[in-house]
Amino acid sequence: MRILLVNAHGDPAVGGAEKHVADLAAELTRRGHAVDLLQAFPDAGPPGFPGAREVVHSRHWRTSEVRRLRNHLEDVVVPLRPRVREVVASRSPDIVHTHNLPGLGTGTWEICRRLGVPVVHTLHDYYLLCPRVTLTRPDGRACNPGLFCGLRSRRLGRSGEAVGDVIGVSRYVLDRQAHVFPDARRHVIRNPSPTEHVASIPPGERLRTVGFIGSLTHVKGVRALLDVAPELVRRGCRLVLAGSGPLEPEVRAAEARGEVSYLGSVAGTEKAAFFDACDLGVVPSLWDEPAPYTPLEWLSAGRPVLVSARGGIGEMMDSWSGAIAVDPTPEGIVSAVDRLLEPVTWRHAVARVRRPDSPVAFADWVDKHEAVYESAVAHEERKVERIAGTGGLRSPIG
Secondary structure (H helix, E strand, C coil): CEEEEEECCCCCCCCHHHHHHHHHHHHHHHCCCEEEEEECCCCCCCCCCCCCEEECCCCCCCCCHHHHHHHHHHHHHCCCCHHHHHHHHHHCCCEEEECCCCCCCCHHHHHHHHHCCCEEEEECCCCCCCCCCCCECCCCCECCCCHHHHHHHHHHHHHHHHCCEEEECCHHHHHHHHHHCCCCEEEECCCCCCCCCCCCCCCCCCCCEEEEECCCCCCCCHHHHHHHHHHHHHCCCEEEEECCCCCHHHHHHHHHCCCEEECCCCCCHHHHHHHHHCCEEEECCCCCCCCCCHHHHHHHCCCCEEECCCHHHHHCHHHCCCEEECCCCHHHHHHHHHHHCCHHHHHHHHHHCCCCCHHHHHHHHHHHHHHHHHHHHHHHHHHHHHHHHCCCCCCCCC
């Protein structure tokens, strides 16, 4: 097949959706498909990506306030971007698979409909419902959609009928946004287990080091971790953080007080060394995470992990042997750590960890995407045959 993957960013270091796209592109290419990538913002792209990579904007929203504001405005205007139309038309894909759409917009779906190209969309977050994509306020509190959010969501959803198949990385994220795709075939394809973070050494015989890796933001529970850090020190534990984000100054201040260790952003061998250096992972998210990769990384590294079982995570906890549900508050985190400081409880927690069968799970993950693509193409072909049989015409390209 000729497959066009569409996402706001291309570099897998940006986040889970980008890792998802990069992994999918690499394996689909290995299986003989012709895969191209259309992304909104300039970055390094997926390492070793063999296909054509097209970038819509010359400036990144993180470095351009004008571009950031235009992103929000265009979420309401929902333009049919000539550049997107040009790329789709010139590549002539059999299928367009869209992911995160800031900087591109759902007008992409309408462009594909007019060109007669079937669309598959994967839901990684709540972009279609919330400008911050998390359904929370900046401080992590739940947010009730207001007038602007409702208008924005209705505008973004106008082209939802152009999506033939919608995939959720969890049942939760799919059900929350299913109304945007009234006629789409629905699928749940959960993220596969990573293979690159298998630790070279086991956790310690007792709990000494708790690790967090990810965005340093309120919604990821970083403020709660900083609040609890002095209590961990008093218990003989060390909190190590890796990542970047708006709370980095507060993390550095805590490090200066001797309460935490901060490594900055880590990748490659540094990331592997980070997992090796920790006994326990913690993912204390305040928002309804659809299906993060991070708990799977901790388990693949052979570490127990404390996880806030909100959103899509709750439906996966039973299959994550070694994941421990935790209330993402300072009190909840301290209580969980206190239990794990008991030698017998700690040994049991470590023994429960089961590294997922990564190669098999990954192959199955790609198989499921191929099956959705094949079904979508076949459905489009049948639709064209029905139109031709009744003497109808496709919508003109606009």
